[in-house]
Amino acid sequence: MQSSKMLRCRLNPGSPEIVAAQGVMVAYQGQMDFAYQGSGGGMRMLKKIASGEGGDLMKVRGEGEVFLARQAHNIFLIELEGEAITLNTGSLLAFDGSLRWDIRAIGNVGVIAGGLFNLYLEGSGTVAVTSDGPPMLLDCSQQPTYVDPHAAVCWSPNLTPTLKNDFKMSSLIGRGSGESFQLGFYGPGFVVVQPSEGVPGSRFIG
Numbered sequence: 001m002q003s004s005k006m007l008r009c010r011l012n013p014g015s016p017e018i019v020a021a022q023g024v025m026v027a028y029q030g031q032m033d034f035a036y037q038g039s040g041g042g043m044r045m046l047k048k049i050a051s052g053e054g055g056d057l058m059k060v061r062g063e064g065e066v067f068l069a070r071q072a073h074n075i076f077l078i079e080l081e082g083e084a085i086t087l088n089t090g091s092l093l094a095f096d097g098s099l100r101w102d103i104r105a106i107g108n109v110g111v112i113a114g115g116l117f118n119l120y121l122e123g124s125g126t127v128a129v130t131s132d133g134p135p136m137l138l139d140c141s142q143q144p145t146y147v148d149p150h151a152a153v154c155w156s157p158n159l160t161p162t163l164k165n166d167f168k169m170s171s172l173i174g175r176g177s178g179e180s181f182q183l184g185f186y187g188p189g190f191v192v193v194q195p196s197e198g199v200p201g202s203r204f205i206g
Contacts, residue, residue: 007067007075011030018061021070021093023070024069077127084120086119093128099125104119138192138193140186152192154192156189
Protein backbone atom coordinates (compact mmCIF):
# COMPACT_ATOMS: atom_id res chain seq x y z
CA MET A 1 0.00 0.00 0.00
CA GLN A 2 1.45 3.35 -1.04
CA SER A 3 -1.35 4.95 0.99
CA SER A 4 -4.91 4.11 1.99
CA LYS A 5 -6.01 5.27 -1.47
CA MET A 6 -3.15 4.13 -3.71
CA LEU A 7 -1.60 0.73 -4.43
CA ARG A 8 2.03 0.32 -5.52
CA CYS A 9 2.87 -2.87 -7.44
CA ARG A 10 6.48 -3.85 -8.12
CA LEU A 11 7.03 -5.98 -11.21
CA ASN A 12 10.02 -7.67 -12.77
CA PRO A 13 10.34 -9.87 -15.88
CA GLY A 14 10.10 -13.04 -13.79
CA SER A 15 7.13 -12.02 -11.66
CA PRO A 16 3.52 -12.96 -12.43
CA GLU A 17 1.45 -10.44 -14.35
CA ILE A 18 -1.20 -8.29 -12.71
CA VAL A 19 -4.78 -8.06 -13.96
CA ALA A 20 -6.25 -4.62 -13.26
CA ALA A 21 -9.41 -2.74 -14.05
CA GLN A 22 -8.94 -0.46 -17.03
CA GLY A 23 -8.46 3.18 -16.14
CA VAL A 24 -6.98 2.64 -12.65
CA MET A 25 -3.32 3.22 -13.58
CA VAL A 26 -2.29 6.66 -12.32
CA ALA A 27 1.51 6.44 -12.78
CA TYR A 28 4.37 4.02 -13.39
CA GLN A 29 8.16 3.97 -13.36
CA GLY A 30 10.23 1.68 -15.56
CA GLN A 31 9.13 -0.33 -18.58
CA MET A 32 5.53 -1.50 -18.48
CA ASP A 33 3.25 -3.18 -20.97
CA PHE A 34 -0.53 -2.77 -20.69
CA ALA A 35 -2.69 -5.13 -22.72
CA TYR A 36 -6.44 -5.73 -22.98
CA GLN A 37 -7.30 -8.86 -20.99
CA GLY A 38 -10.32 -10.01 -22.98
CA SER A 39 -12.81 -12.53 -21.71
CA GLY A 40 -10.97 -15.74 -22.48
CA GLY A 41 -13.50 -17.12 -24.95
CA GLY A 42 -16.03 -19.90 -24.50
CA MET A 43 -18.82 -19.48 -21.97
CA ARG A 44 -17.04 -16.54 -20.37
CA MET A 45 -17.25 -14.68 -23.68
CA LEU A 46 -20.98 -15.41 -23.94
CA LYS A 47 -21.52 -14.16 -20.40
CA LYS A 48 -19.60 -10.98 -21.18
CA ILE A 49 -21.71 -10.33 -24.27
CA ALA A 50 -24.95 -10.99 -22.36
CA SER A 51 -24.02 -8.93 -19.33
CA GLY A 52 -21.70 -6.28 -20.70
CA GLU A 53 -19.38 -7.15 -17.80
CA GLY A 54 -15.86 -8.49 -17.44
CA GLY A 55 -14.38 -6.74 -20.48
CA ASP A 56 -12.81 -3.76 -18.73
CA LEU A 57 -9.67 -5.56 -17.59
CA MET A 58 -6.02 -5.18 -18.58
CA LYS A 59 -2.88 -7.26 -18.08
CA VAL A 60 0.13 -5.43 -16.68
CA ARG A 61 3.67 -6.79 -17.26
CA GLY A 62 7.10 -5.26 -17.12
CA GLU A 63 9.91 -4.13 -14.87
CA GLY A 64 9.44 -1.32 -12.38
CA GLU A 65 6.56 -0.02 -10.33
CA VAL A 66 2.98 0.80 -11.28
CA PHE A 67 0.62 2.86 -9.11
CA LEU A 68 -3.11 2.09 -9.11
CA ALA A 69 -6.05 4.06 -7.70
CA ARG A 70 -9.74 4.63 -8.36
CA GLN A 71 -11.33 8.05 -7.72
CA ALA A 72 -9.55 8.40 -4.34
CA HIS A 73 -11.53 5.43 -2.97
CA ASN A 74 -10.20 3.45 -0.02
CA ILE A 75 -8.23 0.32 -0.93
CA PHE A 76 -7.96 -2.92 1.03
CA LEU A 77 -6.24 -6.21 0.20
CA ILE A 78 -7.63 -9.74 0.40
CA GLU A 79 -5.14 -12.63 0.56
CA LEU A 80 -6.55 -15.82 -0.91
CA GLU A 81 -4.87 -19.12 0.00
CA GLY A 82 -6.69 -21.69 -2.10
CA GLU A 83 -9.89 -19.79 -1.35
CA ALA A 84 -12.43 -17.74 -3.29
CA ILE A 85 -14.25 -14.41 -3.13
CA THR A 86 -17.16 -12.90 -5.03
CA LEU A 87 -16.68 -9.29 -6.01
CA ASN A 88 -18.74 -6.45 -7.39
CA THR A 89 -16.59 -5.68 -10.45
CA GLY A 90 -17.15 -1.97 -9.90
CA SER A 91 -15.06 -2.39 -6.74
CA LEU A 92 -12.20 -4.28 -8.39
CA LEU A 93 -8.79 -2.60 -8.53
CA ALA A 94 -6.45 -5.47 -9.43
CA PHE A 95 -5.56 -9.10 -8.72
CA ASP A 96 -2.67 -11.48 -9.25
CA GLY A 97 -2.76 -13.02 -12.71
CA SER A 98 -2.41 -16.49 -11.17
CA LEU A 99 -5.98 -16.31 -9.83
CA ARG A 100 -8.79 -17.93 -11.81
CA TRP A 101 -11.77 -15.71 -12.56
CA ASP A 102 -15.26 -15.98 -14.00
CA ILE A 103 -18.32 -13.78 -14.59
CA ARG A 104 -21.35 -14.98 -12.68
CA ALA A 105 -24.95 -13.85 -12.49
CA ILE A 106 -26.85 -13.44 -9.24
CA GLY A 107 -28.98 -16.56 -9.33
CA ASN A 108 -31.14 -16.59 -12.45
CA VAL A 109 -31.98 -12.91 -12.44
CA GLY A 110 -28.87 -11.36 -13.96
CA VAL A 111 -30.07 -10.71 -17.49
CA ILE A 112 -33.61 -9.90 -16.40
CA ALA A 113 -32.41 -7.32 -13.88
CA GLY A 114 -30.14 -5.68 -16.45
CA GLY A 115 -26.63 -6.18 -15.20
CA LEU A 116 -26.66 -8.00 -11.85
CA PHE A 117 -23.40 -9.80 -12.49
CA ASN A 118 -20.28 -10.21 -10.39
CA LEU A 119 -16.69 -11.42 -10.57
CA TYR A 120 -15.70 -14.74 -8.98
CA LEU A 121 -12.00 -15.12 -8.07
CA GLU A 122 -10.40 -18.35 -6.87
CA GLY A 123 -6.92 -19.64 -6.07
CA SER A 124 -3.88 -18.33 -4.23
CA GLY A 125 -2.93 -14.68 -4.56
CA THR A 126 -3.82 -11.11 -3.67
CA VAL A 127 -6.92 -9.13 -4.62
CA ALA A 128 -6.99 -5.33 -4.30
CA VAL A 129 -10.50 -4.00 -3.69
CA THR A 130 -11.79 -0.43 -3.54
CA SER A 131 -14.48 1.03 -1.31
CA ASP A 132 -16.05 4.47 -1.59
CA GLY A 133 -15.35 5.28 2.05
CA PRO A 134 -14.29 3.00 4.92
CA PRO A 135 -15.66 -0.51 4.31
CA MET A 136 -17.89 -2.30 6.81
CA LEU A 137 -18.00 -6.09 7.26
CA LEU A 138 -21.37 -7.62 8.13
CA ASP A 139 -21.76 -11.15 9.46
CA CYS A 140 -24.68 -12.88 7.73
CA SER A 141 -24.57 -16.00 9.90
CA GLN A 142 -27.04 -14.95 12.59
CA GLN A 143 -29.69 -13.17 10.54
CA PRO A 144 -30.56 -12.25 6.94
CA THR A 145 -28.67 -9.23 5.63
CA TYR A 146 -30.03 -6.89 2.96
CA VAL A 147 -27.76 -4.56 1.00
CA ASP A 148 -28.32 -1.93 -1.66
CA PRO A 149 -26.77 -3.44 -4.84
CA HIS A 150 -24.62 -0.33 -5.38
CA ALA A 151 -23.20 -0.58 -1.85
CA ALA A 152 -22.20 -4.27 -1.95
CA VAL A 153 -18.42 -4.59 -2.40
CA CYS A 154 -17.65 -8.30 -1.99
CA TRP A 155 -18.95 -11.35 -0.14
CA SER A 156 -18.23 -14.95 0.81
CA PRO A 157 -18.27 -17.27 -2.21
CA ASN A 158 -20.69 -19.67 -0.53
CA LEU A 159 -23.34 -16.94 -0.33
CA THR A 160 -25.73 -16.65 -3.26
CA PRO A 161 -27.57 -13.33 -2.96
CA THR A 162 -31.20 -13.13 -3.98
CA LEU A 163 -33.16 -10.10 -5.11
CA LYS A 164 -35.61 -8.69 -2.60
CA ASN A 165 -38.22 -6.39 -4.07
CA ASP A 166 -39.91 -3.94 -1.69
CA PHE A 167 -42.07 -1.44 -3.55
CA LYS A 168 -43.52 -0.03 -0.33
CA MET A 169 -40.13 1.34 0.67
CA SER A 170 -39.34 2.83 -2.71
CA SER A 171 -41.23 6.06 -2.14
CA LEU A 172 -39.79 6.59 1.34
CA ILE A 173 -36.03 6.10 1.12
CA GLY A 174 -33.02 7.10 -0.89
CA ARG A 175 -33.35 7.33 -4.62
CA GLY A 176 -36.78 5.78 -4.90
CA SER A 177 -37.14 2.96 -7.40
CA GLY A 178 -33.40 2.28 -7.36
CA GLU A 179 -33.70 1.13 -3.75
CA SER A 180 -36.84 -0.94 -4.24
CA PHE A 181 -34.41 -3.81 -4.91
CA GLN A 182 -31.99 -5.13 -2.32
CA LEU A 183 -29.59 -8.06 -2.31
CA GLY A 184 -30.50 -10.59 0.35
CA PHE A 185 -27.68 -12.64 1.92
CA TYR A 186 -28.53 -15.74 3.97
CA GLY A 187 -26.35 -18.27 5.76
CA PRO A 188 -22.83 -18.46 7.17
CA GLY A 189 -20.52 -15.90 5.65
CA PHE A 190 -19.92 -12.18 5.33
CA VAL A 191 -20.59 -9.26 3.03
CA VAL A 192 -18.47 -6.09 2.80
CA VAL A 193 -20.46 -2.87 2.34
CA GLN A 194 -19.26 0.60 1.37
CA PRO A 195 -20.82 3.77 2.85
CA SER A 196 -21.94 4.91 -0.60
CA GLU A 197 -24.50 3.88 -3.20
CA GLY A 198 -22.32 4.96 -6.10
CA VAL A 199 -23.04 7.57 -8.72
CA PRO A 200 -26.81 8.11 -9.18
CA GLY A 201 -27.99 6.49 -12.38
CA SER A 202 -24.97 4.17 -12.61
CA ARG A 203 -25.31 0.46 -13.17
CA PHE A 204 -24.95 -2.06 -10.36
CA ILE A 205 -21.75 -3.49 -11.81
CA GLY A 206 -19.50 -1.19 -13.77
